Amino acid sequence: MDPRQSLLEVLREQLGLISVKQGCAVGECGACTVLVDNVPIDACLYLAIWADGRSIRTVEGESQNDRLSGVQQAFVDEGAVQCGICTPGFVMAATAFVEKHKGRKVTRNQIRKGLAGNLCRCTGYDTIVTAVQKSLEDDT
């Protein structure tokens, strides 16, 4: 592996995990959000070699036995998807947020802050926030 390669490049081009989208490539849009040891990061700004020995989660692995994860199902139920390019990044950021805030009461504003690193140019934020709120409720 070339030590200069970003995790985004390796995941997409070498491992074929194309849910990880390249948007801005400079850490502003969140389309390439993946979880490294369950912590959301922008894969475009994360060197692939840093992930050595760590667990990496992408949308591809979130559904188990053809069953969507709670967050994925909430996105479907709320129609929190428009054109879809930001969706995998949003799902991963939302998954980390839900896991971090399990059993805690959070406001819509806190959810917005928790997802502030992800942009949706269709501006479908409201349904996304509702989806996160629902998956938090389902988890408690």
Place this chain on the structure above:
Amino acid sequence: MLVKLHKGKGRFHHLVDIHDIAELNFITLTDDGDIVIGPLTCFTRVSESSLVLKHIPVLSEAIGTIGGPQVRNMATIGGNLCNGVPSADSATPLIALNAQLTITGPDGPRQMPLEEFFLGPGSVALEPHEILTEITVTRSNYAGYHGHFYKYAMRDAMDIATIGCSAVCRLKDAVLKDLRLAFGTAAPVPIRCNSTEKKARGRKVSQKLLDDISKTVVDDVSPRSSWRAAKEFRLQIIATLAQRVVKQAILNAGGTIH
């Protein structure tokens, strides 16, 4: 650094990756009560640290405004300081707390106040072969002090400060015993407002005091016009923020303003 490389802006022959040096990723309280932060500690860890929240919450407030969660999970406090930009959000609370840096090179460690570390836009007092190894806030500089931070920007997240302001103060019997006021993006480097601080120290807490701080603070700063904001607009924000942020710091210290 990776953003610079992506945009083809960096002129580097060789890069040494220090990302995984675990010895530089820590937050501790020394036996003397000093808080020492390792430069490779990411923003999320600093802002959620129980030590930081308990003793220097103003740093947590400031860091919570940086980027978004993904950025804060990766970006480090040392990277923010060594990048040397006037808008660095972690710089103003730390210079208001009189933070000291330990810089280490082949000849061993040396110390310097953070305020002297910033030389100009994008320029800091690191010699070749040196790296930042510790950021220290001594007990005498935070015990009994209360602070506040405010970042004025166009958006609530993922934005660079138009103006950032930190105030740290100590009160006794409604008298402002000490005030330390710092601004980001108000000069070529993050700065302290020395003459305003001097005039405010020892005065009784009052609305008149806040009004005076608002007036004199403009002489301590030298903002420039950029595409983000005009100089005149920045001066107005600085005068307003000085008053508001100092007021909140005083309230946090248990003071009342008449």
